[in-house]
Amino acid sequence: MKNKYQKAVQDLLAPAGIKINGNQNWDIRVKNENFYKRILKDGSVGLGESYMEGWWDCKQLDEFIYRLFNADLEKKIRKNFKLKGLILKSRLFNMQSLKKSKKSISHHYDIGNELYKEMLDPLMIYSCGYWQKTNRLSQAQENKLELICRKLKLKPGERVLDIGCGWGGFAYYAAKNYEVEVVGITISEKQKKLAMERCRDLPVEIRLQDYREIDEKFDKIVSVGMLEHVGHKNYRPFMEIVKKNLKDDGLCLLHFIGGNETKYNTDPWINKYIFPEGLIPSIMQIGKALEGTLLLEDWHNFGLYYDKTLMAWYENFREAWPKLKASYNRMFFKMWEFYLCSSAASFRAKRLNLWQLVLTKREFPDMYHSVRPKNLV
Incomplete structure (x- = not known):
């Protein structure tokens, strides 16, 4: 049975034509069930880091992200008060909801x-x-x-x-x-x-x-x-x-x-x-x-x-x-x-x-x- 975080992410991705574990090249394959809660909590940092750590994959990564951007999910989340509460007021691709202090890497x-x-x-x-x-x-x-x-x-x-x-x-x-x-x-x-x-x-x-x-x-x-x-x-x-x-x-x-x-x-x-x-x-x-x-x-x-x-x-x-x-x-x-x-x-x-x-x-x-x-x- 899907947990509430998985369902929230699934519903979020649906308008962009993206399915979880679907057959299209832009669909994502989730390998770690903690992925759902992580991206809702940590936004773009969670999405990028979980990809780096192998929690999810995609055959055509550029097309997946393009569909996220093209669907303008940030505005949809802003209007969905139930979802905003679930993700603890974090918004995908919105830096304002994340802590300012972040570890830097080499130049x-x-x-x-x-x-x-x-x-x-x-x-x-x-x-x-x-x-x-x-x-x-x-x-x-x-x-x-x-x-x-x-x-x-x-x-x-x-x-x-x-x-x-x-x-x-x-x-x-x-x-x-x-x-x-x-x-x-x-x-x-x-x-x-x-x-x-x-x-x-x-x-x-x-x-x-x-x-x-x-x-x-x-x-x-x-x-x-x-x-x-x-x-x-x-x-x-x-x-x-x-x-x-x-x-x-x-x-x-x-x-x-x-x-x-x-x-x-x-x-x-x-x-x-x-x-x-x-x-x-x-x-x-x-x-x-x-x-x-x-x-x-x-x-x-x-x-x-x-x-x-x-x-x-x-x-x-x-x-x-x-x-x-x-x-x-x-x-x-x-x-x-x-x-x-x-x-x-x-x-x-x-x-x-x-x-x-x-x-x-x-x-x-x-x-x-x-x-x-x-x-x-």
Whole structure:
């Protein structure tokens, strides 16, 4: 006989078309009966951790989570007072109901370059690709880099600041193909080392430096996948720093994940295991940060391309696991799998977006013409 917790979870999943121990690829197979009470009590942390610990499984994890998101279960729970009482006022995927203090893990970007080399494209671009007329991850990432360079209207000899340069993929591409000088800054030792190796023969300088320490002028400024780590209290200071370091006739491009709603905390499982202290900015937060600092010239959203990018990373990760497993345990595999699939599902359900903003100072002398290349290949 089903206990009340199992029935509650079953009823919760039904509108999403998900069955417990059903036959569809997105149905979940429960292996530990404590699963039901745990996810009702602990929300997304309980869902993710119980997956990591092997309490449940699913043939197509990304589709399962997509269906959870697409059914908008959080709102349904909010209206169901009986269920709210049963789950002790915890809500699935709602960080407000969980304790703020959570154990952190090692820094996301310093868990091993080999993992990222296997998972990403040859340039190791750890952000959304631009999948125009291609099904290859490497081409999608080159498309994205080319799109950024064209939006910035790079010219030979210009000096470019790359805030949060990662493993140097953009710096390499821009310096090689557009003959610009690039200063890339990162706060990751391992990223800096690899970026320096990659850009050794190019006019590229890689620094171990925080963006708040920059005080010099640049023709162009770019930041790819960095604003998610800045935090809501620092959005405006970030824009002010860009303004201070950008020449009057310069251009800035920001490429980052954006949310549909204003929040001040991230999902608790993501915060605990993947991106401690990360935060997805909203339109309102970015708009307030721009007031009185920079002018918005162009706003481009291609969030659905992130779903495809994350699933490409997921396939690469699974294929490379036989080589990687000597350095990571099985729980790490399950954790990383849950991270990639749940992230893909978020974009597929349009809970998250991928935004590219082009910004200028008020002194910018010309009209900016938006760039939407029909063919980047």
